[in-house]
Amino acid sequence: MSEQRGQGGGAPIDPRQWEESRATVPAGEDTRSRFTEGEEVPDNIREQTREGEDPYQWHSGRTREHGSTDAVEFIDVKKSFGRNTILNGLNLGLPDNQISMILGPSGTGKSVCIKHMVGLLYPDDGDVLVHGESVPGMADDELFETRKKFGVLFQDGALFGSMNLFDNVCFPLRQHTDKGEDEIGEIVNRRLREVGLEGAADKMPNELSGGMRKRAGFARALVLDPDIVLFDEPDSGLDPVRTALLCELIMEVHEENGGAYCVITHDIMSARRVADYIAILWKGRIVESGPASELFNSDNQFVRQFLSGEAQGPLGME
Ligand SMILES: Nc1ncnc2c1ncn2[C@@H]1O[C@H](COP(=O)(O)OP(=O)(O)OP(=O)(O)O)[C@@H](O)[C@H]1O
Numbered sequence: 001m002s003e004q005r006g007q008g009g010g011a012p013i014d015p016r017q018w019e020e021s022r023a024t025v026p027a028g029e030d031t032r033s034r035f036t037e038g039e040e041v042p043d044n045i046r047e048q049t050r051e052g053e054d055p056y057q058w059h060s061g062r063t064r065e066h067g068s069t070d071a072v073e074f075i076d077v078k079k080s081f082g083r084n085t086i087l088n089g090l091n092l093g094l095p096d097n098q099i100s101m102i103l104g105p106s107g108t109g110k111s112v113c114i115k116h117m118v119g120l121l122y123p124d125d126g127d128v129l130v131h132g133e134s135v136p137g138m139a140d141d142e143l144f145e146t147r148k149k150f151g152v153l154f155q156d157g158a159l160f161g162s163m164n165l166f167d168n169v170c171f172p173l174r175q176h177t178d179k180g181e182d183e184i185g186e187i188v189n190r191r192l193r194e195v196g197l198e199g200a201a202d203k204m205p206n207e208l209s210g211g212m213r214k215r216a217g218f219a220r221a222l223v224l225d226p227d228i229v230l231f232d233e234p235d236s237g238l239d240p241v242r243t244a245l246l247c248e249l250i251m252e253v254h255e256e257n258g259g260a261y262c263v264i265t266h267d268i269m270s271a272r273r274v275a276d277y278i279a280i281l282w283k284g285r286i287v288e289s290g291p292a293s294e295l296f297n298s299d300n301q302f303v304r305q306f307l308s309g310e311a312q313g314p315l316g317m318e
């Protein structure tokens, strides 16, 4: 982790500079997502672009108002692994008290975004703010405190194989709080009830179905009452009915608890069901972001193609 922490060495930019630069951009339009004359485009991003085309021609960078404060902000974030540039000037705000979805083709850096939010990866350039505080600028103890704001549901639930479900869900409370076992038991049982697993507390992870493991991971992500919950492809590996049920569960629990939820998915149906706010990531920048209802009616050809899952359109296999 320390290797990642120092990577790039670029000092985080001062958020005030961002405010100033934002003030010069006409409302609703973020021209920095566009390609600018003389800009150097990394080789791997150039390779994904048809000959002679502007790699950012569909990136209007349009940021439609979401009517809330930002729980998490990416400000001009750049991240490369060797010669492979993944984030190339990413600007994105995830609203408080809404369910946001980051959508994008496979390998575009969606999981890399999540890792930046919790300080598992650090930007080479730019800044990532959580409730206005710069994550790359935090000392280790501040980062430790900030991580308590997050609940993260990893792709496979990431349960400890040697612990039963109850102990798995207890784990963050035993690790991060000095609550007594009675109180911990109460919290864990309430969360297990909430995700429909009250009868399975004694089961080991290998006795659970994929859907149950995801729900268990969700219960564990909630026990510290997080302000921000991140879901990395909660629907992967689930059949359509279980995906629909999980989507409903996410909405119900959000309705009950509030907070900023950020869901990463490939599944357009899930986005239709769950998202209040959508951001589409491609070639290291946001093509467009905004309230789901507006994005599903966007006149941007790329956004239309992506959200309707059609073969015809600007997005090809290259
Ligand atoms: N720690 C790392 N070291 C080197 N390369 C990495 C690292 N983490 C991610 N990458 C690369 O970054 C790119 C984006 O990865 P990421 O996992 O964020 O994609 P994704 O959008 O989540 O894709 P998927 O939808 O398939 O999950 C990939 O090419 C991956 O190989």
Ligand SMILES: [Mg+2]
Binding pocket: 110, 111, 112, 232
């Ligand atoms: Mg991923």
